[in-house]
Amino acid sequence: MECFAKINLLLTFLLGLNSLLFYGIDAEVQHHEFVVQETPVKRLCVAHNIITVNGQFPGPTIEVKNGDTIIINVVNQAKYSVTIHWHGVRQLRTAWADGPEFVTQCPIKPGGSYRYRFTIEGQEGTLWWHAHSSWLRATVYGALIIRPKENASYPFAMPKREIPLILGEWWDRNPVDVVREATRTGGSPNISDAFTINGQPGDLYNCSYKETTVIPVKAGETNLLRFINAALNTELFVAIANHKMTVVATDASYTKPFTTSVLMLAPGQTTDVLVTMDQPLSRYYIAARAYASTSAKNVAFDNTTTTAILEYDCGCTRPAPPPQPIFPALPAYNDTAAVSAFNAAIKSPSSVEVPGPVDENLFFTVGLGLLDCPKGKTCDGPNNTRLAASMNNVSFVFPEVTSLLQAHYQRLPGVFTTDFPAVPPVPFDYTAENVSSSLSQPVKATKLYKLKYNSVVQLVLQGTSIVTGENHPIHVHGYDFYILAEGFGNFNPAKDNAKFNLVDPPMRNTVGVPVNGWAVIRFVANNPGIWLIHCHLDAHITWGLAMAFLVENGEEELQSLESPPPDLPAC
Ligand SMILES: *[C@@H]1O[C@H](CO)[C@@H](O)[C@H](O)[C@H]1NC(C)=O
Ligand SMILES: *[C@@H]1O[C@H](CO)[C@@H](O)[C@H](O)[C@H]1NC(C)=O
Ligand SMILES: *[C@@H]1O[C@H](CO)[C@@H](O)[C@H](O)[C@H]1NC(C)=O
Ligand SMILES: *[C@@H]1O[C@H](CO)[C@@H](O)[C@H](O)[C@H]1NC(C)=O
Ligand SMILES: *[C@@H]1O[C@H](CO)[C@@H](O)[C@H](O)[C@H]1NC(C)=O
Ligand SMILES: *[C@@H]1O[C@H](CO)[C@@H](O)[C@H](O)[C@H]1NC(C)=O
Ligand SMILES: *[C@@H]1O[C@H](CO)[C@@H](O)[C@H](O)[C@H]1NC(C)=O
Ligand SMILES: *[C@@H]1O[C@H](CO)[C@@H](O)[C@H](O)[C@H]1NC(C)=O
Ligand SMILES: [Cu+2]
Numbered sequence: 038m039e040c041f042a043k044i045n046l047l048l049t050f051l052l053g054l055n056s057l058l059f060y061g062i063d064a065e066v067q068h069h070e071f072v073v074q075e076t077p078v079k080r081l082c083v084a085h086n087i088i089t090v091n092g093q094f095p096g097p098t099i100e101v102k103n104g105d106t107i108i109i110n111v112v113n114q115a116k117y118s119v120t121i122h123w124h125g126v127r128q129l130r131t132a133w134a135d136g137p138e139f140v141t142q143c144p145i146k147p148g149g150s151y152r153y154r155f156t157i158e159g160q161e162g163t164l165w166w167h168a169h170s171s172w173l174r175a176t177v178y179g180a181l182i183i184r185p186k187e188n189a190s191y192p193f194a195m196p197k198r199e200i201p202l203i204l205g206e207w208w209d210r211n212p213v214d215v216v217r218e219a220t221r222t223g224g225s226p227n228i229s230d231a232f233t234i235n236g237q238p239g240d241l242y243n244c245s246y247k248e249t250t251v252i253p254v255k256a257g258e259t260n261l262l263r264f265i266n267a268a269l270n271t272e273l274f275v276a277i278a279n280h281k282m283t284v285v286a287t288d289a290s291y292t293k294p295f296t297t298s299v300l301m302l303a304p305g306q307t308t309d310v311l312v313t314m315d316q317p318l319s320r321y322y323i324a325a326r327a328y329a330s331t332s333a334k335n336v337a338f339d340n341t342t343t344t345a346i347l348e349y350d351c352g353c354t355r356p357a358p359p360p361q362p363i364f365p366a367l368p369a370y371n372d373t374a375a376v377s378a379f380n381a382a383i384k385s386p387s388s389v390e391v392p393g394p395v396d397e398n399l400f401f402t403v404g405l406g407l408l409d410c411p412k413g414k415t416c417d418g419p420n421n422t423r424l425a426a427s428m429n430n431v432s433f434v435f436p437e438v439t440s441l442l443q444a445h446y447q448r449l450p451g452v453f454t455t456d457f458p459a460v461p462p463v464p465f466d467y468t469a470e471n472v473s474s475s476l477s478q479p480v481k482a483t484k485l486y487k488l489k490y491n492s493v494v495q496l497v498l499q500g501t502s503i504v505t506g507e508n509h510p511i512h513v514h515g516y517d518f519y520i521l522a523e524g525f526g527n528f529n530p531a532k533d534n535a536k537f538n539l540v541d542p543p544m545r546n547t548v549g550v551p552v553n554g555w556a557v558i559r560f561v562a563n564n565p566g567i568w569l570i571h572c573h574l575d576a577h578i579t580w581g582l583a584m585a586f587l588v589e590n591g592e593e594e595l596q597s598l599e600s601p602p603p604d605l606p607a608c
Contacts, residue, residue: 063102063104063186063187063188064102064104064105064106064156064186065101065102065105065106066105066106066107066108067099067101067105067106067107067108068108068109068110069097069099069107069108069109069110070091070109070110070112071090071091071096071097071109071110071111071112071121072090072091072092072112072114073088073089073090073111073112073113073114073115073119073145073168073177074088074089074090074091074092074114074115075087075088075089075114075115075116076088076089076092076094078094079244080207080209080231080233080237080238080244080245081207081209081230081231081238081242081244081245082243082244083209085209085211087175087176088115088117088119088168088173088176088177089176089177090177090179093179094176094236095178095179095180095203095205095235095236095267096166096177096178096179097179098179098180098181098182098201099166099179099180099181099182100182100184101157101181101182101183101184102157102183102184102185102186102187103157103158103159103160103161103183103184103185103186103189104156104157104158104186105156105157106154106155106156106157107153107154107155107156107157108152108153108154109121109152109153109154110150110151110152111145111150111151111152111153112150113145113146113147113148113149113150114148116147117147117170117171117173117213118138118144118146118147118170119144119145119168119170119173119177120136120137120138120142120144120145120151120168120169120170121136121153121166121167121168121169121177122135122136122137122166122167122168122169122514123135123136123153123155123164123166123181124164124165124166124167124181124305124512124546125160125164125165125181125289125307125517125546126155126157126160126164126181127158127159127160127515127516127517127564128155128514128515128564128566129156129158129564130564130565130566130595130596130597130598130599131154131155131156131599132442132515132564132565132566132567132568132598133442133598133599133601133602133605134153134154134155134602135514135515135566135568135569136153136169137169137514137569138169138170138435138440139435139436139437139439139440139441140435140440140441140514140567140569140585141440141441141442141566141567141569142440142442142443142606143439143443143605143606143607143608144170144606144608145606146606149606150604151602151604151605151606152602152604154602157183160183160289160290160517161183161185161286161289161291162183162263162286162287162288162289162290162291162307162309163180163181163182163183163201163263163264163265163289163307163308163309164180164181164182164183164288164289164307165178165179165180165181165203165265165267165307166178166179166181167179167267171213171216172212172213172215172216172269172575172579173212173213174267174269174575175205175206175207175208175212175269176205176212178203178205178267179203180201180203180263180265182199182201182263183289191285192285192291192386193285193294193311194259196258196259196260196261196311197255197258197259197260198254198258198260198261199260199261199263200252200260200261200262200263201235201263201265202234202235202250202252202262202263202264202265202323202345203234203235203236203264203265203267204232204233204234204264204266204268204273204275204302204325204343205232205233205234205267205268206229206231206232206233206267206268206269206270206271206339207229207230207231207232207233207238208227208229208230209230210227212269215227216575216579219576219579220579222416222417223408223410223416223417223418223422223423223424224416224417224418224424225337225417225424225576226270226576226579228270228337228338228339229268229269229270229271229339230339230341231339231341231343232268232271232273232325232326232327232339232341232342232343233343234250234323234325234343234344234345235250235345236250237249237250237343237345238341238343239342239343239344239345240322240344240346240362241341241342241343241344242341242343249345249346250345250346251345251346251348252323252345252346252347252348253348253350254314254347254348254349254350255314255349255350256314256315256318256349256350257313257314257315258313258314259311259312259313259314260311260312260314261285261309261310261311262309262310262311262312263307263309264300264302264307264308264309264310265302265306265307266302266303266304266305266306266307267304268304269304269574269575269576270304270575270576271304271327271328271329271338271339271574272301272302272303272304272327272328272329272330272376272508272510272549273301273302273325273326273327273328274299274300274301274325274326274327274328274367274368274372274375275299275300275301275302275323275324275325276298276299276300276323276324276365276366276367277312277321277322277323277324277347277365278321278322278323278324278347278362278363278364278365279316279321279363279365280312280313280314280315280316280321280347281296281297281298281312281313282296282297282298282300282310282311282312283295283296283297283310283311283312284296284297284300284308284309284310284382284383285309285310285311286307286308286309287306287307287308287309287383287543287545288306288307288517288544288545288546288547289307289517289546290385290517290543290544290545291385291386292383292384292385292386292543293384293385293386293387293541294311295382295383295384297379297382298365298366299366299367299368299375299379300379301328301375301376301379301380301549303508303510303547303549303573304510304547304573304574304575305510305512305546305547305573306510306545306547306549314347314349316349317349318349318350318351319349319360319362319363320346320347320348320349320359320360320361320362320363321346321347321348321362321363322344322345322346322347322362322363322364322365323344323345323346323347323365324342324343324344324364324365324367325342325343325344325367326340326341326342326343326367326370327339327340327370328368328370328371328372328373328376328508329370329371330371330373330376330506330507330508330552331505331506331507331552332502332505332506332507332552332553333504333505336505338370340370342367344362346362347362373508373551373552376508376549376551377523377551380523380549381523383543383545384538384541384542384543385519385541385542385543385544386541387541388540388541389519389540389541389542389544391519391521391539391542391559392493392519392559392560392561393493393539393559394493395493395494395495395559396489396492396493396494397459397488397492397493397494397495397562398459398495399459399460399486399494399495399496399497400459400460400461400496400497400499400528401428401429401461401496401497401498401499401584402427402428402429402430402461402467402499402500402501403427403428403498403499403500403501403509403511403550403572403582404426404427404467404500404501404502404503404504404506404507404509404582405424405425405426405427405501405503405504405505405507405577405580405582406424406425406426406427406430406432406477406478406479406503406504406580407419407420407422407423407424407425407477407478407503407504408422408423408424408425408432408478408479408481409422409423409478410422410423419504424504424580425478425479425481425580425581426479426572426577426578426580426581426582427479427480427581427582428582428583428584429457429458429460429461429584430458430461430462430463430479430480431457431458431479431480431481431482431484431581431584432479432480432481432482432580432581432582433482433483433484433571433581433582433583433584433585434481434482434483434581435483436452436453436483437608438452438608439452439608440608441453441483441485441567441585441587442566442567442601443601443605445567445587446598446601452483453483453484453485453585454482454483454484454485455484455485455486455487455587456484457485457486457584458484459486461499463476466527467499467500467501467502467527468500468501468502468506468525468526468527468553468554469502470502472501472502472503476503477503477504479581481581484584485567485584485585485586485587486584486585486586486587487586487587487589488562488586488587488588488589489562489589490562490563490565490588490589490590490591490592490596491561491562491563491591492561492562493559493560493561493562494559494560494561494562495521495557495558495559496518496557496558496559497528497555497556497557498511498548498550498555498556498557498558499527499528499550499555500550500551500552500553500554500555502553506552506553507552508550508551508552509549509550509572509574509577509582510547510548510549510550510572510573510574511547511548511549511550511556511570511571511572511573512546512547512570512571512572512573513546513547513558513560513568513570514568514569514570515564515566515568515588516546516560516562516564516568517544517545517546517560518544518546518548518558518559518560519542519543519544519558519559519560520542520543520544520545520548520556520557520558521537521538521539521542521557521558521559522536522537522538522556522557523548523550523551523554523555523556523557524536524551524554524555525551525552525553525554525555526553526554526555527555528555528557533555533557537557547573562586562588563591563596564588565588565589565590565591565596565597565598566588566598567585567586567587567588568585568586568588569583569584569585570583570584570585570586571583571584
């Protein structure tokens with residue numbers, strides 16, 4: 038399925054790669070074939086077909102080194118159009134390979150194919166890939182592990198084993214039917230039936246006992262666990278019974294190591310932890326369950342718990358059934374204080390040069406809204422409305438005739454405008470309990486914000502309490518950013534600028550904007566193209582919680598978007 042080729046001058050030339058500058062002498066080109074297909078599976082006592090890559094669930098793990106080039110030929114043999122996003126990969130100058138449907142490409146139609154080609158430049162750690170079309174990412178996802186270059190090492194002692202642990206969210210139904218039903222009725226999509234670890238719900242669900250994910254370990258060793266939250270709509274707490282975890286990286290950026298007994302990952306985020314197997318020979322649950330942040334009362338959420346088992350090698354034959362594993366303590370589903378404490382502990386390994394001075398001071402609200410029900414219909418949103426979501430009161434509409442990037446590259450008018458507001462069109466008390474209902478209706482539009490190449494961007498993400506306040510995991514495509522500060526209530530520069538961490542702020546690609554609060558991020562717009570920024574809860578992006586940056590080309594050759602690949606799908 039995959040072959041590796043030592044890159045040499047001739048091959049570089051044949052591939053028409055632009056510059057040798059990007060490729061170290063040890064860099065490789067990896068080829069993969071991803072066949073998107075329908076695959077029968079059985080979970081929670083129910084057998085049905087899901088969409089997979091190569092029949093695997095979770096999909097294949099891609100393992101590369103920093104500097105490698107990856108070419109993945111995606112062949113669509115499923116009944117839905119599909120795209121694949123390489124979550125967190127910078128995609129420098131290769132926006133064509135980023136993947137969000139109708140943003141950087143038209144979807145790959147059933148029977149079609151598309152080759153994604155990109156190079157990993159200066160990134161190490163755990164990323165992942167997932168479908169970026171409809172709700173297919175419910176089952177179409179896998180790990181993307183980036184190791185240091187040849188002869189380079191981790192900034193920590195070499196772990197004995199490296200174990201990817203992908204948290205997922207499972208519906209007994211076809212997830213595409215779930216989103217279609219919600220889009221038709223205007224109401225909240227049905228909640229999931231289970232969470233999963235490496236595709237398995239675990240012991241606490243019916244019919245799952247035999248397939249529970251088991252992680253074999255040996256006493257004394259220190260292992261690297263690579264957690265990925267691939268859940269569609271749910272932020273998750275994770276803990277391991279009786280074991281401390283030392284966080285060493287998040288979103289493929291190393292962190293100052295710190296020890297914790299619980300993690301919180303929002304969808305889109307990854308967390309690498311070192312765990313020393315220092316407990317008595319036994320079996321220990323790794324467990325995950327929801328952090329349900331909404332401030333509204335009686336909002337349904339999936340209140341189930343997924344488990345895997347860390348199983349010490351006892352040098353013996355275990356009895357059947359083996360002893361009951363020990364269960365860890367997890368925070369309450371609404372423990373926002375635990376989330377804040379965990380996020381506040383994440384820092385860059387040493388002091389960094391935070392980009393500045395700021396050229397673009399942006400302030401975007403992120404939150405929900407309500408739209409009128411079409412006349413003569415009934416809608417399932419509150420008070421016969423349709424649920425919506427927006428940034429700065431713009432509920433993002435994805436084009437259908439072409440992708441934003443193609444429209445930009447070919448200068449096609451009428452697909453988008455570049456008048457996305459830099460600040461909220463109407464300032465109000467964003468997190469008040471009684472926001473006027475006259476403010477709740479966003480405007481549907483395809484508005485982008487233009488950024489000059491190399492401009493320093495500071496973006497305040499301000500949650501709103503419209504309909505309900507909630508923690509929104511905001512993901513920026515094509516960029517990593519520093520998180521300078523987070524807080525509750527309305528961001529107030531006079532008071533909150535002083536809280537900026539300009540010494541060792543964490544670098545991430547997805548920030549959980551605190552419920553009824555704010556987060557401030559900063560990055561340099563040094564990657565030309567069109568880059569989606571959106572809530573990574575799929576329910577919210579479906580309602581329009583997104584916008585896109587149009588980053589202009591720079592002056593130099595290596596500061597421009599590459600030309601589109603010849604097999605770029607048409608709409
Ligand atoms: C890695 O180290 C080995 C042994 O020292 C050396 O032969 C090899 O050239 C090095 N590779 C790179 C890419 O530096
Ligand atoms: C959503 O849940 C409702 C109530 O349980 C059920 O009637 C409906 O069939 C579900 N829809 C889908 C698409 O699963
Ligand atoms: C397991 O099945 C039993 C019997 O059908 C049911 O009562 C129970 O709610 C199920 N438990 C879960 C976690 O689905
Ligand atoms: C979640 O489920 C547990 C039982 O597993 C129950 O005790 C708790 O009340 C439930 N919480 C909510 C908010 O539904
Ligand atoms: C969490 O929910 C419980 C009830 O389910 C409530 O008693 C408690 O006050 C809530 N805690 C917070 C921090 O909201
Ligand atoms: C629904 O309408 C009632 C009565 O007008 C109002 O009190 C309530 O706030 C409304 N709910 C929402 C979510 O707007
Ligand atoms: C919300 O409540 C505050 C405090 O009671 C009040 O000052 C404000 O006018 C109210 N705003 C709206 C829109 O009703
Ligand atoms: C959003 O725009 C609509 C239409 O102009 C307006 O009615 C509404 O008050 C605005 N809401 C906010 C939060 O700006
Ligand atoms: Cu959201």
